[in-house]
Amino acid sequence: MVRTIALLAALGMMTSPALAQAPVTASFKGVSGSVTVTPAPKGVLIHVEASGLTPGWHGIHIHEKGDCSDAAFKLAGGHVHSATPVVHGLLNPAANDSGDLPNLYAAADGTAKAELFTTAVMMKSLQDADGSAIVIHAKPDDYTSQPIGGAGDRVGCAVIR
Secondary structure: OHHHHHHHHHHHHHOOHHHHOOOEEEEOEOOEEEEEEEEEOOEEEEEEEEEOOOOEEEOEEEEOOOOOOOOOOHHHOOEOOOOOOOOOOOOOOOOOOOOEOOOEEEOOOOOEEEEEEEOOOOHHHHOOOOOEEEEEEOOOOOOOOOOOOOOOOEEEEEEEO
16 A cells, blocks of 8 residues: 555656656758757756758747748747847847847758757747747847847748647
């Protein structure tokens, strides 16, 4: 009887809200590769593998809608945000929006691999009714300019549901 109770208690811990959500993997459109978003107790871990990028730095952000169906990926909307007015930029003294992430570096062959962690969002908010998207931009984010840090066109987009 004691063993049964201990086993049930252990199983109960394994299904806590932080552990109940599974990682989500999605393929990019526009570039080759994928992104895996893994829930963490105080944020999410984002694992990116992409190819077909221009060598150098690229802005990468979490966008508010899980829609990458148009060629320019504009249907993904703006960055996810939790405050109004929305202020962009990891180095902006007025704060930053929840979709801001550090830049992604593509090697000379156009490949990029990175793991990025953010405490600005939780998995549950990324998987709301309209989902969200991870978007790679053509240029680096300068972390201060409005509205997207001068990151330019959207070249890759992956839907998170």
